[in-house]
Amino acid sequence: MTDEITDEITYVPATELAARIRQRELSAREVVQAHLERIERVGSQVNAVVTVDPEGAMDAARAADDRLARGTEVGPLHGLPIAFKDTHLTRGMRTTHGSPLFADHVPDEDELLVERVQAAGAIRIGKTNVPEFAAGSHTFNPVFGATRNPYDPTRTAGGSSGGAAAALAAGLQPIADGSDMGGSLRNPASFCNVVGLRPTPGRVPALPKRNPWDTMAVAGPMGRTVADAALLLSVMAGPDPRCPLTLETPGEAFRVPLESDLRGLRVAWAPDLGGRVPVDPEVTAVLEPQVQVFEELGCRVTEDCPDLDGAEEAFRTLRAQEFALGLGELLDAHPGALKPSLVWNIEEGRRLTGADLARATAAHARVHLAGVEFFSRYDVLLAPVSQVVPFDIELEYPTSIAGQVLHTYLDWMRSAYFVTVLGAPALSVPAGFTPGGLPVGLQVVGAPRAELTVLRAGAAYEAATGHGVRRPALPHDSRPRPALPHDSRPHGNHPHGSHHAHPRA
Incomplete structure (x- = not known):
C-alpha cells in the first residue's frame, strides 16, 4: 500500500471501519496490513506499541476474511486490529507489566477482557506500553x-494507558483497551x-483479579471518537457470575445510536472540584x-x-492496600527490582492498620452517598480530566501546580482520582488545545451506572466542537526507540508462573 492509502485507512473511525469490513468494501487483511505498515513507519517515534506480531495478525486477518466469505456470522469488532495493554494477560504473547521481572513472561491464558474483545472479532496485533506495573x-x-506524546514528542503521553492513547492518536490502532484506578x-x-x-465498577468484569471486591481499579474502552469507545464498551461489558460486583446489563445495551437532544440536561461545572485541587x-x-x-x-x-470530603x-x-496486596510478595522476593515510587506505595499499604482501613471505608461510603445525592440534582458533572497539560517527558511527575508544591507521584492526579471515589462513570473527551498545541480533555461524569447519559453528552459535545479531529503531525520516518530518561536498571530474571496483580495509576 502507499503511505497515503495506509494513513487514510488508519484514521477511519472504528465504527465506520467495522461497517466497511462487514460490507466487504475493505478486507480485514487490508485493514490489518495498513496498521502494521503504519506501526513500522512511524511507531518508533511514539514508542506506543511495544510488542508486535505481524505474522499472527495477518493469519488472523485471512481467517476473518474467510469467515465473512463463507457467510459466517461475525462479531461487532470483526477485522479491527487492537494492541492490548501490556498489563492485560494475552495467551502466547508476552505480558511484561513494564517490569524487567516479567520481560520474557508469556501467559498461558487470556484475561476475560481479552477473550471478549477477540471473540467479538478483533485481531490482536501486539501490546501497548505501560508504566512499571501500571x-x-x-x-x-x-x-x-x-x-512519547504524538502531539509533542518531548512530552508525556500520560499513563498508565499511555501506550494505548498514543497508539490511537498516532493511527496505530482504531480502538484500545485500558484500565483506570486514579x-x-x-x-x-x-x-x-x-x-x-x-x-x-462492575460494568466490565475482570478475571483474573486478586481482590474481586475492589472498586478502585476498572477496565474500560478508548477510541478516537465517543462512538468508537461505546462500540468497544458494548463488547467489554456484561455480567459474569464469577465476578461478585458484576452488573447485569448486557453489553449490547451500549451498541445504540448516541445522537441525543441535550436540551434541559442539568449540568454542573466544577473548574477546580470545589476549590479542592489546583489547576x-x-x-x-x-x-x-x-x-x-x-x-x-x-x-x-x-x-x-x-x-468530596x-x-x-x-x-x-484503599490504593495503598491494593498495592501491598498485589505487589508486596514481589517486593520481598526481588528487593531493589521495583521503581522507588512503587516501593513507597507498597510500604504505605503495609503500614496501614485495621483502624486506617475502617476509616477509609467509611469515608468511601460518605463520598459515594454524597455523589448519589448530587446526581439526583444534576445529570452530569463537568470538570478537568488532568490538572496539568502534558509535561516534560524527562520528569517522572509534576512537582508543582499553579505554585502549589506536590510531594508524591500521585498528587497531580486528584482531579481524576477524586472522581474514582464517587464510583461513577467518567469520560475524557477532547476539549481543545493550548496555544502551544498541547491537548486538553474535559471530564464528563454521570451518576453510577449512567454510562449512556455520559456517552450521549460526550457525543453531542464532540459533534459540536470537533476537537478530536485534529491529528498529530508525525514525520514518516523510522528512528531508534527513545531511551528511557528516568531508569536505566538492567533487566532481571522474570519469576515463574503467572502474575495477576494489576495496580493502576
Missing part, C-alpha cells in the same frame, strides 16, 4: 522506555486528544469556554461540585 500516570519503564484511562486520553471511559491556568483557559458549548446545546449549567483518605488508603 503505577503512575506517565508511561515509562526499564523494559521498553518511555512513550486516572489511567482518563489522563492519557486527555493528553493525547482521544476518548477514554472509566466505567462504573494549571493553561488547562483552565482551554476548558472555561467549553462550558458555553453545553449552554448552546440547551443545557442548564450551574457551577457546583459534589461533597474524605475522597483523599479513601483513595490513598
Whole structure:
C-alpha cells in the first residue's frame, strides 16, 4: 500500500471501519496490513506499541476474511486490529507489566477482557506500553522506555494507558483497551486528544483479579471518537457470575445510536472540584469556554461540585492496600527490582492498620452517598480530566501546580482520582488545545451506572466542537526507540508462573 492509502485507512473511525469490513468494501487483511505498515513507519517515534506480531495478525486477518466469505456470522469488532495493554494477560504473547521481572513472561491464558474483545472479532496485533506495573500516570519503564506524546514528542503521553492513547492518536490502532484506578484511562486520553471511559465498577468484569471486591481499579474502552469507545464498551461489558460486583446489563445495551437532544440536561461545572485541587491556568483557559458549548446545546449549567470530603483518605488508603496486596510478595522476593515510587506505595499499604482501613471505608461510603445525592440534582458533572497539560517527558511527575508544591507521584492526579471515589462513570473527551498545541480533555461524569447519559453528552459535545479531529503531525520516518530518561536498571530474571496483580495509576 502507499503511505497515503495506509494513513487514510488508519484514521477511519472504528465504527465506520467495522461497517466497511462487514460490507466487504475493505478486507480485514487490508485493514490489518495498513496498521502494521503504519506501526513500522512511524511507531518508533511514539514508542506506543511495544510488542508486535505481524505474522499472527495477518493469519488472523485471512481467517476473518474467510469467515465473512463463507457467510459466517461475525462479531461487532470483526477485522479491527487492537494492541492490548501490556498489563492485560494475552495467551502466547508476552505480558511484561513494564517490569524487567516479567520481560520474557508469556501467559498461558487470556484475561476475560481479552477473550471478549477477540471473540467479538478483533485481531490482536501486539501490546501497548505501560508504566512499571501500571503505577503512575506517565508511561515509562526499564523494559521498553518511555512513550512519547504524538502531539509533542518531548512530552508525556500520560499513563498508565499511555501506550494505548498514543497508539490511537498516532493511527496505530482504531480502538484500545485500558484500565483506570486514579486516572489511567482518563489522563492519557486527555493528553493525547482521544476518548477514554472509566466505567462504573462492575460494568466490565475482570478475571483474573486478586481482590474481586475492589472498586478502585476498572477496565474500560478508548477510541478516537465517543462512538468508537461505546462500540468497544458494548463488547467489554456484561455480567459474569464469577465476578461478585458484576452488573447485569448486557453489553449490547451500549451498541445504540448516541445522537441525543441535550436540551434541559442539568449540568454542573466544577473548574477546580470545589476549590479542592489546583489547576494549571493553561488547562483552565482551554476548558472555561467549553462550558458555553453545553449552554448552546440547551443545557442548564450551574457551577457546583459534589461533597468530596474524605475522597483523599479513601483513595490513598484503599490504593495503598491494593498495592501491598498485589505487589508486596514481589517486593520481598526481588528487593531493589521495583521503581522507588512503587516501593513507597507498597510500604504505605503495609503500614496501614485495621483502624486506617475502617476509616477509609467509611469515608468511601460518605463520598459515594454524597455523589448519589448530587446526581439526583444534576445529570452530569463537568470538570478537568488532568490538572496539568502534558509535561516534560524527562520528569517522572509534576512537582508543582499553579505554585502549589506536590510531594508524591500521585498528587497531580486528584482531579481524576477524586472522581474514582464517587464510583461513577467518567469520560475524557477532547476539549481543545493550548496555544502551544498541547491537548486538553474535559471530564464528563454521570451518576453510577449512567454510562449512556455520559456517552450521549460526550457525543453531542464532540459533534459540536470537533476537537478530536485534529491529528498529530508525525514525520514518516523510522528512528531508534527513545531511551528511557528516568531508569536505566538492567533487566532481571522474570519469576515463574503467572502474575495477576494489576495496580493502576
